[in-house]
Amino acid sequence: MQTLILPCPAKINLFLNITGRREDGYHELQTLFQLLDYGDTLTLKHRTDGELNLISDINGVNSEDNLVMRAARKLQCLAVDIPAGADITLEKRLPMGGGIGGGSSDAASTLIGLNQLWQLGLSINTLAEIGLELGADVPVFVRGRTAWAEGIGEKLTPIETPNLWYVVLKPDCHVATVEVFSHEQLTRHDSPIKIATFLEGGTGNSCEPLVRKLYPDIDKALIWLEQFSPAKLTGTGACVFASFKDQMTAQAVCAQRPNELFGFVARGINTSPLHNALGLL
Ligand SMILES: C[C@@](CO)(OP(=O)(O)O)[C@H](O)COP(=O)(O)OP(=O)(O)OC[C@H]1O[C@@H](n2ccc(N)nc2=O)[C@H](O)[C@@H]1O
Numbered sequence: 001m002q003t004l005i006l007p008c009p010a011k012i013n014l015f016l017n018i019t020g021r022r023e024d025g026y027h028e029l030q031t032l033f034q035l036l037d038y039g040d041t042l043t044l045k046h047r048t049d050g051e052l053n054l055i056s057d058i059n060g061v062n063s064e065d066n067l068v069m070r071a072a073r074k075l076q077c078l079a080v081d082i083p084a085g086a087d088i089t090l091e092k093r094l095p096m097g098g099g100i101g102g103g104s105s106d107a108a109s110t111l112i113g114l115n116q117l118w119q120l121g122l123s124i125n126t127l128a129e130i131g132l133e134l135g136a137d138v139p140v141f142v143r144g145r146t147a148w149a150e151g152i153g154e155k156l157t158p159i160e161t162p163n164l165w166y167v168v169l170k171p172d173c174h175v176a177t178v179e180v181f182s183h184e185q186l187t188r189h190d191s192p193i194k195i196a197t198f199l200e201g202g203t204g205n206s207c208e209p210l211v212r213k214l215y216p217d218i219d220k221a222l223i224w225l226e227q228f229s230p231a232k233l234t235g236t237g238a239c240v241f242a243s244f245k246d247q248m249t250a251q252a253v254c255a256q257r258p259n260e261l262f263g264f265v266a267r268g269i270n271t272s273p274l275h276n277a278l279g280l281l
């Protein structure tokens with residue numbers, strides 16, 4: 001029976017501009033999704049009896065609400081010619097609700113892996129469309145490239161970023177994306193910028209002033225990290241990050257972090273290890 005063991009890499013948002021709000025409530029944004037070589041691991045084992053089982057549970061999330069199962073169910077509906085079942089194991093490393101896209105990346109690896117395991121023959125474009133129904137962050141992981149993003153995050157232009165190391169820190173709090181996006185004090189009308197403007201010096205994260213105010217622990221983490229290198233919020237938080245030219249410096253900074261911060265060091269990468277493993281790029 002075929003088994004696939006797949007990486008689910010994290011992302012950080014190197015900047016985030018909110019340029020408007022659509023009628024359905026979703027926000028139009030501009031961001032740069034930087035993929036990282038650190039993430040969860042998904043194991044998919046084909047079952048010929050058509051049953052889908054998520055073997056490893058994650059705290060506080062029902063099996064059927066897990067983005068992995070939601071992604072698998074969507075593909076199972078499209079698999080009419082074969083008994084499409086699987087035993088799924090998810091090894092979580094990425095903190096949940098951290099703005100580093102863990103759930104979205106798990107979902108993307110599930111879509112890509114099951115498409116292969118069940119030999120569905122769906123294109124990356126189709127998988128990205130299915131992924132978008134699960135979350136605005138899923139398409140970038142399905143496409144597997146560090147990318148400039150517009151729309152609600154689904155209009156992607158691959159971009160090559162410099163080879164940098166990132167320290168990513170998470171204070172002991174959980175930010176609900178929906179809470180930040182529905183807050184009356186969120187800045188919603190940034191002027192759109194061009195890719196070249198970002199590359200010349202970048203801009204910040206429009207959610208950051210509000211999130212710092214709502215979550216003092218995030219504010220504290222940013223102040224701490226700023227001592228070493230300019231620090232930013234990723235997505236709507238709760239993680240913050242800073243870049244370093246070499247791994248040793250990044251590791252030394254991460255090792256000194258205050259006890260209350262979870263942290264890791266990761267290399268910024270231009271292509272996803274998932275796509276590299278499956279020969280998709
Ligand atoms: C804004 C980002 C930047 O990376 O935040 P993080 O989740 O990474 O922190 C993401 O695109 C989020 O993507 P994702 O976490 O998949 O969001 P979704 O599940 O689609 O949406 C959660 C909720 O956030 C709001 N939302 C999300 C994305 C967006 N462009 N506009 C929104 O208004 C909506 O209220 C939606 O109901």
Ligand SMILES: Nc1ncnc2c1ncn2[C@@H]1O[C@H](COP(=O)(O)OP(=O)(O)O)[C@@H](O)[C@H]1O
Pocket residue numbers: 058061065066067068095096097098099100101102103104106107177235237238
């Ligand atoms: N496989 C999964 N991994 C993480 N979170 C999941 C997963 N499936 C469902 N969720 C839910 O999605 C929420 C957002 O998860 P996550 O993707 O980690 O955060 P973010 O969108 O901030 O990067 C979690 O709080 C959790 O309730």
